[in-house]
Amino acid sequence: MSPPASARLTLLDQASRDFYRRSMDLMNQARLPFLVGGAYAFARYTGIERHTKDFDVFIRREDFDRAANLFSKAGYETELTFPHWLGKAFKAEDFVDLIFSAGNGVAVVDELWFEHAVPGRVVDMDVQLIPAEEMIWSKGLIMERERYDGAVVAHIIHAVGENLDWRRLLSRYGQYWRALYAHLILFGFIYPFHRSKIPAWLMEELAARLAKEDGRDAAEKICFGTIISRQQYLFDVDHWGYKDARLKPTGNMSAEDIAHWTAGIAQDGSK
Numbered sequence: 001m002s003p004p005a006s007a008r009l010t011l012l013d014q015a016s017r018d019f020y021r022r023s024m025d026l027m028n029q030a031r032l033p034f035l036v037g038g039a040y041a042f043a044r045y046t047g048i049e050r051h052t053k054d055f056d057v058f059i060r061r062e063d064f065d066r067a068a069n070l071f072s073k074a075g076y077e078t079e080l081t082f083p084h085w086l087g088k089a090f091k092a093e094d095f096v097d098l099i100f101s102a103g104n105g106v107a108v109v110d111e112l113w114f115e116h117a118v119p120g121r122v123v124d125m126d127v128q129l130i131p132a133e134e135m136i137w138s139k140g141l142i143m144e145r146e147r148y149d150g151a152v153v154a155h156i157i158h159a160v161g162e163n164l165d166w167r168r169l170l171s172r173y174g175q176y177w178r179a180l181y182a183h184l185i186l187f188g189f190i191y192p193f194h195r196s197k198i199p200a201w202l203m204e205e206l207a208a209r210l211a212k213e214d215g216r217d218a219a220e221k222i223c224f225g226t227i228i229s230r231q232q233y234l235f236d237v238d239h240w241g242y243k244d245a246r247l248k249p250t251g252n253m254s255a256e257d258i259a260h261w262t263a264g265i266a267q268d269g270s271k
Contacts, residue, residue, distance in 0.1 A: 223245060
């Protein structure tokens, strides 16, 4: 797939540009595979620039210790902020997020991220960017009270919908297909002139899945709200007797992971 735009992010100050270039140089020299995501990938796919100092780098979980070691040797401070999700490498006010999953434990970085990565140019360096499909997968499951990434999903589909690997995207969502279906329905509401960007077979298949359920209750009292928001459905789990869908084996998180991530709300909000 060939994205339509370049990732310029023209308002980034020179000191931050130099920091990001140095950080990527370190990983390149160490032959540590990484992908750039966040605002840079979004700009590459859509042409929409969102000015932010966040620098999201995606790596495999098994590469984190090696990444932390090479950054530490180069004089950075490092931390494994959330063991199920991400760590950081920073100097003064600048930092790199080293991401290997999503906060809900769903969108784990695996070989397919690298296999389907696309070339881009970030701060005047040639890089590999996260695939649009994986960006939709991870962003489509963020529905916090103060942060809802549905507009990211809609804009990516609007920009490159004709070229998306829809079967891979559907496979990525797996048991969370209802969340994907919700985004696709909303896309048709947001952009009625471009409903054809979503293949008819996909809408028909998801509609058939919904019809097959025929309004029947699930066998287990479980809340999937915690997948899309780490804060807004805690009451349901704590007081209404719902099982937390993030917990293994339904999800990918341990009770310790969930407790650690929940404790982080007090520090950085619900993002």
